Structures are given as structure tokens and as C-alpha cells.
Amino acid sequence: MKGYRKYFLNKMVWFLITLVCAFILNFILPRLMPGDPVAVITQRVTQGMQSQSGVQAVYNQYAELFGTKKPMLEQFILYMKNVAQGNFGISFSQYPRPVADIIASSIWWTVCLQFPAIIVGWLIGNTLGALAAYLKKGFDKVLMPVSIFVSNFPAFGMAVILLVIFGVGLKWFPTSGGYGFDMIPNVSWKFMWSVIVHYQLPFWSIVLIAIGGQAIGMRSMSIYELNADYVKYSRFMGIKDRKIIGYVFRNAMLPQVTGLALSIGTMVGGALVAEIIFSYPGLGFTMLNGVMGQDYPLISAATLIVTLMVLSATFLIEILYGFIDPRIKAAQSD
Amino acid sequence: MKRLYFVITMFMVMAMVLGACATPTPETIIQTVEVPKEVIQTVEVPVEVIKTVEVQVTAEPSTETFPRNETLYFNGQQWGSVVCWNPYSSNCNNAMAITAQDSSRVTMFETPYLYNMLDGKVYPLLANGDYTWNDAHTEITFKIKPAAHWSDGTPVTADDVAYTWASNIKYETNAGVNYKDYIDSITAVDPQTVLVKSKLDANGKTVNPLMVAAYLSSNYVIQKAWTQTLEARTGGDATAFKADAAEDVVWSGPYHKFFADDTKVVYVRDDNYWGQDASMWGKLPAPKYLAHVIYKDNAAGSVALAQGEVDVSQQFNSNVQILWLNYGLPVSTYLPDPPYGIGASLPTAFYNQKSYGLDQLAVRKAIAIAVDYDTIIANAMTNQSATFAQVPRSLMNPTPGEQALYDHAAVADLQWTGKDIEGAKKLLDDAGIKDTDGDGWREYNGKKLSYVATCPNGWSDWQAAIEVVAAAGKDIGIEITTNYPEWAVYQTVVTDWQALPDTGYDIFMMWSDGAGPTQPWGRIRHLISSEFAETQNNWNGNWGGYKNPAADEIIQAIPGETDPAKLKAAYTDLVKIYLTDIPSFTLMYRPQSFHAVNESVWTGFPHQDDGTNPPVPPLDLTDGWSIAGLYNLTLVNP
DSSP states (O other): OHHHHHHHHHHHHHHHHHHHHHHHHHHHHHHHSSSOHHHHHHHHHTTTOOOHHHHHHHHHHHHHHHTTTSOHHHHHHHHHHHHHTTOOOBOSTTTTSBHHHHHHHHHHHHHHHHHHHHHHHHHHHHHHHHHHHHHOHHHHHHHHHHHHHHHTSOHHHHHHHHIIIIIIISOOSOSSSSSOTTBOOOSSHHHHHHHHHHHHHHHHHHHHHHHHHHHHHHHHHHHHHHTSHHHHHHHHTTOOHHHHHHHHHHHHHHHHHHHHHHHHHHGGGOOHHHHHHTTOOSHHHHHHHHHHTTOHHHHHHHHHHHHHHHHHHHHHHHHHHHHHOHHHHHHHHO | OHHHHHHHHHHHHHHHHHHHTSOSSOOOOOOOOOOOOOOOOOOOOSSSSOOOOOOOOOOOOOOSBOOGGGEEEEESSOOSOOOOOOTTOSOOOOTTTOBOSSSOBOSSSBOSEEEETTTTEEEESSEEEEEEEOTTSOEEEEEEOTTOBOTTSOBOOHHHHHHHHHHHHHTTOHHHHHHTTTEEEEEEEETTEEEEEEOBOTTSSBSOHHHHHHHHHHSOBOOHHHHHHHHHHHTTOHHHHHHOOOTTOOOOSSEEEEEEOSSEEEEEEOTTOGGGSTTTTSSOOSOSEEEEEOOSSHHHHHHHHHHTSOSEEOSOOTTTTHHHHTSOOSEEESSSSTTOSOEEEOOEEEEOTTSTTTTOHHHHHHHHHHSOHHHHHHHTSTTOSOOTTTSOOSSSOSSHHHHTTSOTGGGGGGOOOSOOHHHHHHHHHHTTOBOOSSSSSOEETTEEOEEEEEOOTTOHHHHHHHHHHHHHHHHHTOEEEEEOOOHHHHHHHHTOTTTOOSSSOSEEEEOOOOSOTTTTHHHHHHHHOTTSTTOSSOOSSOTTOOOOHHHHHHHHHGGGOOOHHHHHHHHHHHHHHHHHHOSEEEOOOEESSOOEEETTTEEOOOOTTOOOSSOOOSSTTTBGGGGGGGGTOEESOO
């Protein structure tokens, strides 16, 4: 147990160091981008304004309000104080809307789209990959090319194909939005059904691409494991195929689990392509606009959430690995 | 485990199949909507006479689905979520409700007058009759319509107009900052009469009569009582005053907030709207709801237009004509043929006066006449712009009113329509700007002419235009490469003379003013007046740094000039200067607002020669006089 504690503490220290570094970078990097966010805002709010001194006055107002002219260190201290109180500040691009409000209103769309898509893509992909490795022959010959073909599709290409075929052509699914264009959110079966129907195209545009990649990875790992010595030895021992396959998949699954954890960690970054093509609500497009408009508070808050989720996911995976595969713990504890 | 995966897989497949069996796009279900009840309230007026006023209280409609035949759907106006409902704020991103501009959007808040870009006139809205200048041309007087009232039933008064102005100044709103150099005061002479006093110059003349008059059609009147509530809430702090979400705002327009989230915003008609009085529209606007789904890009909006989910489209729909020509959809634009709409602004390529060789007229003119404008208009605008053969270049937009303001014949010999490669080469040769070292590129004083043409990344129509400019350079022996920085970077550079480098931003695109009550004067001023040259935070114009005292003098004189003949001569002189000096050159004409309509549900939209008088402009039935179009709509299937 002492080994586990050392391993855990070691990982915890690295987790904290990485978090501090990421926190500082999340603050600094957006501010190192060339360009002036206040100029972007000034342009937006002074459209039609004839007076040059007026435009200058508006610029000065916002520069003062957002504190962008203050020294970086002063801004950072203020940022830390705010974050400590759970306050990510006011968005530049959607002023006077608080960043927390922007994220709260869109993050659930993203999580509800991404999480099931990642899980389903992962499950189906790994199942198909493992079956291809195990069954070989015809199944593998069909699955492999199809998987390679589909997984290499650019995300926007898949989304557009689904949109054109199932949305515009066959009219099976709506082409845009998170729910009916003629509805407002309410608690009713009609609304729920509308949400489900609108969910389909963005969901499958993510899942289909994920399936191919996962299947290829799992197939390779399974083939490697199926030829491992312990499999041959188990067969000589007369152990049932079903039992052996269980061992094989468990070992082949390890790298796939890491991939899954990372995918879940980064999922709040949003499914940008699906969001844009299907005008689906979510955090991805909001973040893109934040980056384009140099909305420092929004970028910092969103990247901080992504950082925390990725770090937490990898930390948990590393801890779990210590239990699942003692060799890893042993190697890292030395 | 395998069994579990199999079950999950089957479940997902079943879910997909079931989903596929679903009703395609959500069908429109017409449901019973609560009819607003008329409640009679007795209001005691604290004066000698106790008056009884009938106030219709509009019951808040509750609905899950908007009846399709009561809802007018828009796209292209609202991008991103609505942030607030504060008419004093310029940051609400509430495009359908709060857009104070040359043709102000008057769905929820109203201006005294409505500008009509088609005839260049203003028409009374809250105002009663035309405004009048005094003899000295220093003061404007206008009346408020007796019928005009706020959503809370109280009348709109001259005091509201005066208090709005005072608040604009006190809290330094955009309107205040923009007009304070031109308007001295706005006061209430009596409850119905407003007096606007101009700022005067050293000679006792109005500094700028155009700007004073423009205030009346470009800025909202906001209720005094609500403004005082807002002041009390924000403690007189200007930042808080403008940042207030104003969910309790009082309005005078025909629509107000019904619902808003990250995916859409919906406005509902105020059935107690004062405009149904005979002194204004005489009825309510036809749609009960105005709804705007928030699309993420033009492509999604175009699909929705084609699907019949959008009735009025204010966005660039590439090759819009294929919707009716190829697909037979009931989609149309203001004009049935190219350019499909009325051009109003002039997207322009500016020459950076700092760049080497661009101080030479021959170089500037050679590039400008070599550009293939027809290709730009065909590719970048998919022919949604008039060509320069149809509307010769000047400083005017293609509207008939502006085109009549200058003498076309007087500048005819200065015109060019583009793709004049041989003419451009000759011009350069004659100026001694030749390829002396045999590398294929011309040199000026021994230095190769090499430029970067640029515009913001992702602005696809501008990028397509810039590519054509670069191609023209190659044809005449001037190296022009392209570069597309992100907008956040681009705008920081081109709006700040000190940040504008002498290489890298040699030819760059920006916009010009559209149509409005101060145009074409405002546009010309922004394009060539040296008051904007070499300045910082310059969102007005003349970004290339052009200076011409003769042009400045004419620009300064125009606002005070009332003689049409002298005005025409002045504008003609300015066009001559512009076409002679070529500090920048227009690449295409662009409409004030794109305006494509789908007549699957509603019909009666503005079209050329639709018989309306005054003509309803194609500004999406929301801006300026175009809101008159909302009263002309009828259902295709009543």
C-alpha cells in the first residue's frame, strides 16, 4: 500500500504543477495574441457614428472598463481573485453578459451532444475492431476499408453529407437548431421529441467518424494481443476461447481507455463542426467567437474548464492504471 | 461483455431507425392561443379634469409552438445571443429590437421620423407632420402625435424626447457622443412640441444641419419615467446605466420581447400598439410574432430559407437566383434580375499612402483600371451588385436619388470599367515605370514594385475580390500577393495610422457608408476627408491617409448648402477629384441590407414597382420606412 501512496502523491504533485502552469498560460496566451479586443468592440458599437472624437471616447470608455491598458501583472492578480470567488468576469464580446452565464447556457448542449457521442462511438468502434480482429475473413475485409474510409472523412464533410442526404434530400431530419424553429423550450413530449429529432444528425456526424478511428485502433491492438504468448499458452492449457478473448480485450482496451478519458476531458471544447453545420447550440462556437473577438475572460474561462477536465481525466486514469496494471505503478514508483 | 456490446449496438441502431421514422422537420401545429382580453382601467390624471382612459392590457400569450401563419421568420439580422433590452446601450446585440442607424430598426423602439432610402425623404412616425427649420436655419421644431403612447398606456410627450437627449449626453451614450458636436439642446416647448437647437459656428451658422436633421430619424425616443427608474437603479453611474439588462423597459413600437435564448429570439405584437390609430398606420402589423432563429453561418441560413423556415432573409445567399430558377421555390428578391437588390454601400480598396510607389498616380491608376470588376461582381457577389458599366463609378451609391446628385457627363472621361491591361501598361510605361532588370516586375526609381493586398480572413466575398486585384497586378508587371489576417488583427492595424505599416497592408479593403439622411455627404467625407487621415481609432474612413485641402473645403461647405444646383456642382467636383487622384477604388456595390423573401406562407413583400406609395424599400420590413411592409403582408393560404 505504501507503493500506491507514493505513486498517488507523485501523480498529485504533477497534477498540481501542471494545473498552475496551465492556469498561468490560460491567462497569458490569449493576451499575447496580436490585435486589440477593445478596438473590436469599438468597431461593433460605433457603427454609424460620424464623430471621430466620439469614436475615440467610446474606445477609451471600454479600455478603461475592461482594464486592458493596465499592466499584465495587475490584470492577473485581479483575474486570480475573481476566479477564486468563482467569478470569470464579464465577457468582452457579449458585454455586459457574465462569462459564467454564457458558459452555463451552452455547456449542457455540448455535454449532452458530446458525451453520448464519444461513448457510443467508442463502444461501437471498439466492438467492431475487436470483432474484426477475432472473426477476420470477410468481416475484417469489409470493416477495415470502411473504417479507414469513414475515419478519414473530414468532420465537416461527414456533417454536410448527412445534412444533404437526410436533411435536405430525404427530409428525415431537420437541418438546423437544437429544437424546432417554431418552438420555445417547454416540458412536453412534443418538445422532447423535437430535441431528439434535432439531435440525430449532429450526433451521428460525430459518432460515425469516431467509430472508424476506434475500430482501427482496437483491431490493431487485438491482433497484437491475440498473437501474444499468453494467448498461445492459454490455448495449450485448454482454456476456453471465451475466457481468452476476455483477457485479450482487457489488455487491448488499455490504450483505448486512455483515449476515451482524453476525449471526455476535451469534450467541453465543443463539437465545433457539428455546431456550425447544423447551427446546433453549444460551447464550441461560443469559444470560437471568443477567440476571434479576443474575448480574454471567455477564452480563459473556457480553456480553464477544458484544462481542469483533461487534467482530472488523465489523473484519474493514471490512478486507475495503478490499480489495473501494477506494472505501471511499479515502473513509476521506482 | 460481447453480449452487452451487442445489446448496446442494437439499441443504437434501433434508436437511429426510430429517429428516421420521425416526422421530418417539426410540423407546424396550429394551436389555440389565448386571445388578449380587453380590460378597462380607469386612470386618474392629477389635473383639474379627471379623465377616463381605456387601456387594452395585452395578456402575455403562452405558446409552445408558434402558429406558422402568425409568425414571420427572419435570418441574417441576429448573430449570437441577445444580451440586453436597453435602448441606451450599444452593446445589447439585440439586432431586431435595438439598431439605431440611418434607417433605424423600429420594431420595439421608435424614432420621430422614418427614413426612406428609395426616395431620400423622411416620414413622420412618432412625429406629427414634417419638421420645420426656423428662418435662420438654426432650430428645428416638430410635434408629437397625440395618439402616440407607451406600452404602459402613458402618452409619448415632447418631454420624453428632451429627456432622452439629456440622458444621452449625461451618460455619454453613442447617440450623445455622436451628436453633441452638432446639437446644442433639445427641449419641450409644450407637451406636444419639441425644439431642437443646433450648435453654431463662429459665424452664428449651424455647424452641420444634415447631422441635426439626421438625429430625428436615427435615434430612439425613450420614456422619461422608465429612464428615471433606470437612473435610480444604477445610481447615476454611466457604465451601469448602459450595462443594465433593462428587462423592464417600456417601449412604444409594435413588438416587444416574447422569448430569447441562445438559439432564437421571438418578439410578440403589442395589440395595444398606438400605431393602429388612423393618424399612423390605421391597423396592426400582420404577423403576431417576429421570430429570428440564430444560425451559425450563412450556409445554415440559406438552407433554412430554401426549406421555408425563413420568410425574410437579410444575409448573403450565394447565387440566390438558383432557388427560383433551378428549384422552383417561391423565393424572390427586390429586383427579379441581377443585381437583385439596390446597392447602397461601396466596398472599397484603399491605397496605403505610406507604401513605396503608391504615392505615384500612375501606379494607383494602373492597378485600378487593370482590375477585372466584372469577375469580382460575378464571383464575389454572384452578380448581386450592379456592374460599373451599369452604374459608373463615383462617390455615390446606385440609388436614383444619389445618382442624380452629380453630372455624369462631366466626369465621363475619367471613368473606367476595368480589365484595361494595355491601358494600364501604357500608363506605367509613359510614367517611366518599367521592368529595367528583366525579372518581369516593374521598378520605380530602381526599386521593384511589390505589394500585399489584404482583407480579413473568412470574409469570403472580399477575399475573392482581393484575389482579382492581385491577378491584375500580375498582368501589368506589378507584384501583388495576398494576405488574410484575422479580423481582430486586421482591424487593429488599419484603423490606427501609427500601427499601419508601410509594407504588408499596401492595398486593403474596408467599407463605406450606405444610404441615409446625411448621404452621400457622409460617405464622401468618410472616404476622402483629411480629418480622418493619419488618425487613431479611426472607424470612420480614409484609412489610406489621403489628403486634399480642395476636397476638404467642398466637404465642409456642403451641409450648409441648400441650392440644388450648387450642391450638384459641389458633388461633381468631388467625384472629379476622387476619380483623378484615385486614393481608393470601389470594387463592387453592396446592398444596405440583403433582402430575399420566401413566399410559402406570407406574401405582399416589397418588390420593385409593387405599387406602394411611398415605395417600401427592401430593408427587411424592419428598418426605417420599410416597416410599412409589415402592414402590407397577407397570408398565402388565409
